[in-house]
Amino acid sequence: MSNKDKVDDITKWASEDGEFRRKPSVFRNWISHDPDAEFPAEKGRYHLYISWACPWAHRTAIVRKLKGLEDIISFSAVDWYLGDLGWKFSSPEETPGANLDPLFNYSHLRELYFRVNPDYEGRFTVPVLWDKKTNSLVNNESSEIIRMLYTEFDDLIDEKYKSVTFLPDDLKAEIDEMNEWVYDTINNGVYKSGFATKQEAYESHVIKVFESLDKLEAILGKSAGPYLFGDRLTEADIRLYPTIVRFDPVYVQHFKCNIGTIRYNYPNINKWLKHLYWDIPAFKDTTNFEHIKKHYTKSHKQINPYSITPLGPIPDIEPK
Ligand SMILES: N[C@@H](CCC(=O)N[C@@H](CS)C(=O)NCC(=O)O)C(=O)O
Known part of the structure; x- marks a missing residue:
């Protein structure tokens, strides 16, 4: 072959x-x-x-x-x-x-x-x-x-x-540092939680997902602007957004990341998410909830053998 x-x-x-x-x-x-x-x-x-x-x-x-x-x-x-x-x-x-x-x-x-x-x-x-x-x-x-x-x-x-830059020199070290833990515990963390095939593996990762969400919630609470680094939209926001916008619609149920939801448990993250989605076309125009929901729930047969796509949450993202 x-x-x-x-x-x-x-x-x-x-x-x-x-x-x-x-x-x-x-x-x-x-x-x-x-x-x-x-x-x-x-x-x-x-x-x-x-x-x-x-x-x-x-x-x-x-x-x-x-x-x-x-x-x-x-x-x-x-x-x-x-x-x-x-x-x-x-x-x-x-x-x-x-x-x-x-x-x-x-x-x-x-x-x-x-x-x-x-x-x-x-x-x-x-x-x-x-x-x-x-x-x-x-x-x-x-x-x-x-x-x-x-x-x-x-x-x-x-x-x-x-002049648009998402990695300003004065923030590069801090952004790199944030990228590292956000990648490991959030971006890839939801996959490590959802793809785990042993209880202990799942638990260790899902707990880290929520510890990091707590950390991000606090960072956004203290931020002087709507973004992770104050009033500057940076790579840190760009790399976090795709995971957070998928969180309630998919990761909560499909990847069992259900210790909380963005909309009910993380007000600062939810506000940040809604601002990006509703106010900046590059985020909303590239977010296709139908592709997102169907892909995970209908492609991962060992997680969801009947390929049934849950209807909720409704709406996919809250209005502003
Ligand atoms: N490290 C890669 C990861 C890309 C990746 O894993 N893409 C997934 C979709 S979310 C994929 O294409 N998977 C197909 C496969 O593994 O067969 C990146 O950040 O570009």
């Missing part, structure tokens, strides 16, 4: 100790503002494949909009269903919000990975930042893609977006 036919069982993440361990991303090249770089910033050269459901890909969709890169970097979304062959492409008629593969008309995202490496053995994840000129996969690590987008295309974008 060749690699290409290998069915990749997303459900077999469990290890002996019941812990979910995320694999590191494999493609780690950088787009640069330097015209002589291997991957120079150029208008129309790169394509971003995302899933509206995926919190990691969600970051890149937010930053693409916040930085005014919509005409510079083309973009498409996969179907919300993640099956045995990984992410698939569907037309918007079949699945509203999804796109067929605009570059190769492939049926599944995995074909892009095999195109660049027929022996690829990693996971076929979104986001994928693709170079249309050399037909190579530039990068599939969201934390790096967003950092390229902050600065490297600045010579090509509208004047008003150039």
Whole structure:
């Protein structure tokens, strides 16, 4: 059996100790503002494949909009269903919000990975930042893609977006420090809770999720502005948002993160969330609750074997 036919069982993440361990991303090249770089910033050269459901890909969709890169970097979304062959492409008629593969008309995202490496053995994840000129996969690590987008295309974008930065020098160390624990206990913490296959593994992670939510609640309570770092929207907010907006609709029930909810137990986080969603189009316009809810509840068969998507909470996010 060749690699290409290998069915990749997303459900077999469990290890002996019941812990979910995320694999590191494999493609780690950088787009640069330097015209002589291997991957120079150029208008129309790169394509971003995302899933509206995926919190990691969600970051890149937010930053693409916040930085005014919509005409510079083309973009498409996969179907919300993640099956045995990984992410698939569907037309918007079949699945509203999804796109067929605009570059190769492939049926599944995995074909892009095999195109660049027929022996690829990693996971076929979104986001994928693709170079249309050399037909190579530039990068599939969201934390790096967003950092390229902050600065490297600045010579090509509208004047008003150039000064926009989400990683100001004076806050970089603090943002990096926050990223570390927010990634481990919140962004990835909800997955470690939900994908655990042993009671102890689940409990240890779900407790950490809520300890960190308590910490964020206090930070926002003391903040001098609407964001984690006062009146400046930073990477810390961008990286936290995709997890928090999914929290009540999905993670509370599907990942058993039900020691509390954002809307009833975390007023400061809820206020922060509603501000981002309702007041900044880059957040609302990239949040697709249908893709989010259906993806988790209908793709993870070992968590939810009948694929029934719970109707609540209603509404998905509270009004302002
Ligand atoms: N470290 C990666 C993680 C990306 C990731 O895990 N994406 C998930 C969706 S939320 C995926 O594509 N999973 C498909 C699979 O594992 O088969 C990033 O931040 O970009």
